[in-house]
Amino acid sequence: MVFLIGIVLIFTVNTWNEGWFSNPSSPKSKNPDVVLENQTQTQSKQILFGDLHVHTTYSMDAYAISLPMLNGEGAHPPKDACDYARYCSALDFWSINDHAEGLTPKQWQEEKDLIRQCNASAGDPKNPDMVSFLGWEWTQMGTTVESHYGHRNVIFKDTDEDKVPARTVAASGPYTELFSGPPFLMRNILKIVAPGGNRQAYYDFADFVTDRLSYKHCPSGVHVKELPKDCTEWAATPAELFEKLQQWDIPTLVIPHGNTWGFYTPPGITYDKQLKGKDHNEDVQKLVEIYSGHGNSEEYRPWQEVSIDRNGKPVCNEPSLGFEPSCWRAGEIIRARCLKEGDSAKECDEKASIARENHAIAGVSGFNTVPGADLDDWGNSGQCPDCFLPAFNYRPGNSVQYALAITNFDNPHKPRNFRFGFIGSSDSHTARAGNGYKEYWRKGLTEASGPEKPNAFGMMEPAKNRKKPVSKSIPFSPKGLGPFEIMDNERQASFFFTGGLVAVHSKGRDRDSVWDSLNRKEVYATSGDRILLWFDLKNSLGEKSEIVAPMGSEISFSQNPTFKVRAVGAFKQKPGCPDKSVSGIGAERLQRLCKGECYHPSSERKKLLKSKWLESFLKFLRTSPFPN
Template identity: 50%
Template sequence: MVLGRTLLRFFLLPLAAVIVAALIGITLIAEGVGGRLQGRETVSPQPRPSTEIQTHSLSAVQKPEIAKTESQSQILFGDLHVHTTFSADAFAFSLPIFQGEGAHPPADACDFARFCSALDFWSINDHAESITPRQWEETLESIRECNEVSDPLNPDTVAFLGWEWTQSAPPNASGEKIHYGHKNIILRDTEQDQVPTRPIGAGAGGLFQQPLPSAVWALARFGISARDLDQLQPYLDFNRFLREARSLKPCPEGVPVRDLPKDCLEGAETPEILFQKLDDWGFPSLVIPHGTSWGIHAPPDATLDQQLSRADHDPKRQRLFEVYSGHGNSEVYRKLIDINFDEEGERICAPPQNGYVPCCWQAGELIRERCEQNLTESECEERAKRTRQLAVETGNAYSVVSGTTPADWLECGQLPKGFLPAFDYRPNMSAQYGLSIVSEDGSTYRYGLIASSDNHSARAGSGYKEIPRSPMSDAYGLRDDWLDMLLTEGAKDPLPLETPQTIPGVATAFERGASFYYTGGLIAVHAGGRDRQSIWDALESRNVYGTSGDRILLHFNLLNSPEGSLPMGSEAETSEPPHFEVRALGAFEQHPGCPESVRDRLTPERLQKLCLGECYHPSDRRKKIERIEVVRIRKQLNANESIEDLIEDPWRTFQCVPNEAGCRVNFTDPEPDTERENVYYVRAIQEAEPTVNGSPVRCERDEHGACVRARNCAVSGPRFDPTDPCLANAQERAWSSPLFIRFND
């Protein structure tokens, strides 16, 4: 009895108290008790000097060497894809676990666009799936405050309101669920009665309901902070935000948008429902697909055909396509096959083809290399075959081979010889593929090509200089202690993992993918003025183009249409061989640092935190245009026609005289295919220069050009150098919007 009381008093009760205290502590941290809700913060009240705006405007208008005197348009540069830490993923990346910088609210995006990158326009595009009503109102106010700083008829920058609709199919869905991808919604207006009450996320009510039990999520939210109890506040803030978002209920389905409660999370499971809801609101808007070929979220068999229909494609709104961002290039189509089907119709790993190695195949080769010397070749092949099949079934090759590093995977899954390609490239989601196809109901894509940043630290237009990689791109990495805990580099099992190691596999993919983040691109518009409506008119007319970050000036015109000269983005019907003109001028070389006007308007601390001490600061010298490439696409006559021979890239190439005066080219297509629509666009390509992640895998190659050793640019671990921007020569470029030409008798 005495022993029992002693045990109870001195062991069980203290143990229970410790357990209760631990549970209380875990709950308090997981729920973000003591956390602060992030606000929009304050926009700087000063505009850029009008003289500076005038100088920039003149440099982007008619240049005698390249432009016609009758044109009254000017070229304006912007970014229509900017995230702040109001986005849940951006907030997470700002935490110490990811070596983050801390919060970057909407006011940072405005000040960065105005002072650091000197953009003419930009939009905010936080993920709608987790934006709370409070955040939406804060976003509205911040955008209005940004616009109120300068004259609306001649603003220094125009801020557009928007959000991102973010949908993905699982990597091993195999057609069970259509992958629609990510789309940015841009609104023309910002007045309270001219914008939706809430943004529209991707999914019905179930999207907002976490599949794991609440206790598991609580432990996860506590777990991310467990190694940072000495710097807990950012995690408390993050968990407080998650608690706010989780408290909201999904909006009821099938209810008109104006009749929905103000404080619910609204979802649209398909583009068709998204377009219906936008129609219900009736406000001018554009829907822009982006990151389409990015394998982080697109499964290997994703294809744009699946969403090309009168229901899921609205040609009035879906008029633009983001061909490039800081998440890579989604331009080109190449026949890259990851998955084949055997005689029974089962999915199997495709072998290497045309320089492309599927990652399921590389997984098998890694196991083959570990095969013991005393085993026969057939036994080693069986192990490799089993590994390949496991990689196909799990949808994550990294999770079925133990103890690997990013370098072990060489350049598997990547577009061979591509310009700054998207990671794990999906060619059937590319711009060229989309421009070539026609659906069974006759729908087709006729979109203008743009670029933007997709930056997640409120840095709109982050590609003006190739400076520190992580802040100016999304190359985030786990802190070393977390990486060491999650990876199992030392254990190199000679057999594949029948039970996939999901967390190490994801960590390896995350680290490897960081080599495929770049400084952001830009959208350029040929606009009649600097005001909001003039920019919007250019967007709707597709008189736009994209650049990989440099402010290249580009014109692409059809000269002999029945209506006269037509600019990029136009449609024409003619009976004559089309005659084209291209005019391009390289971007300004940059001075180091920031202009005096910026230093006068931002404190040194603000300048360093936001701009990293470097701004758009043009000299009077221009970079040289090396060549003009023309791409010709002959659109399908029907949905069953193979597209491989319909895309000619490049169809024509014109070398330019290497000088600062730019490049001008005239050409004719003497033999257009008059039985179908012909699509033409051009690339203006600058001379090579050092570029962040310009060679993502940094391969050493054998005499046949195969990658035999990789040196991925680390963002974590012992090889990570935060001062190394991982520069390699690449050729910055501009992509024109296409000209769409049909022929009559």
């Protein structure tokens, strides 16, 4: 058997504890010098915390939620991200990851320059106060399980001009316009109406979008280094993205994220096709983000919202194991309305069946098929009832546990598995990297934004919210609907959280050391607290060295392994900000960025509940590959 020694803490925990589990056994023979080297390396490393998923208002959706019509607080450019990471959340490293679909070549150059400036302010490059990485997000979304691949962050080791791509690579597909901005007519209506006030904000937004749309697409089939610098580059699949990155031939990591997030992920999906052919590249796709401000993507459950029949048509499943599919709830809403109007039970059953079918076919837009339904009508449907802070409209077939368990046998002589290291990050859209250090200010630290008026002059909420409840379902049609109307923004707002973190065991604070740790997968995830964790393969009693290999290692065994696990709770926080933050950028800017509340550790640590983290470890160890 092969064990990947990785681990995740995706819960906010409360002690410190130390323990071992499993029966002692020896791995296959190992060079004593290598064993001693591993032991020395494990003892000499430090744990650093970072965030590898941060958006600024250079992302189109982030710009939209900064506008007055959504009660936004105004723009947060890349400079804010650097200052927040350094002075508010006091991270050791972070990366910028604006949506490539909305980035112009000019903005990409500005981000490269900003990241270099941020690093230049970090002090000695061999021992910086913070390492800033450059990257973007490839934001692919499909309308069906066949066409959907999901979102990936692309991160580069270096920042020198000749060591980073000249252009970002965006994801082409049916939802491309969602991150390219509203059409010309809508932009001008916004300037005229100026919902929420501050007309200048809408003029600036319109100019931002117009500039983005003025760039032509790069020609296809041309090597990336031969393309003009001022065009926008696109890739429809992960395979195309990997090919373009390989042509640049620079150190790169590609990190999938939000896999179970049903806000945009079609129901009934599984991760199997992601393991096929060139749509997975083990050389760069080594890590997966399992927790963010959009929820937990780790846990597998045996239920699904829909099943896919032989003709590829989604069919609504019945409730199971405490889970109620939203398509099923749609039928129950229509049934209740029908009975209230005095129709027969038979007729209402037929209407409920049609409602389930319409919702299942509509996928992520199913909420549009039940006119006038409100949050109370939908209840807890679509949600994982026993998961830790689950992503909205949970898709368990796309979970990390499912991905780890599957095997691809397209080449029977070389079966293929995912061997991910696990990270957490924020997915902040307000330039607030590592925003989970204190639980406060929900509107600023999560994406739970919305219009002050019920429908923002009819432009920001679906027409369903302006229709009266009726006793029959309406088949979904995207005709005439804008991007904000296709997805369930209103209900999603109840399922945003503060972000997670990625922790690395690193030999130093410098860029090379952090990057090497990420590549070794010597990482773990937390849901925001800076928990210290060691999860090592342990040698049997009497051996010269106690530790054989740290987390992230891949070792072959003929017997059950033994692990040594140690965990220490995060520091409890003091109110306010430390003096170095105040002296760094001043109280006024700290108030603007983080409401005067920074990462400000005391000398007292939180307690870990042994049963909680031990249960999580054991659950992870039981996840083993099985044949498809």
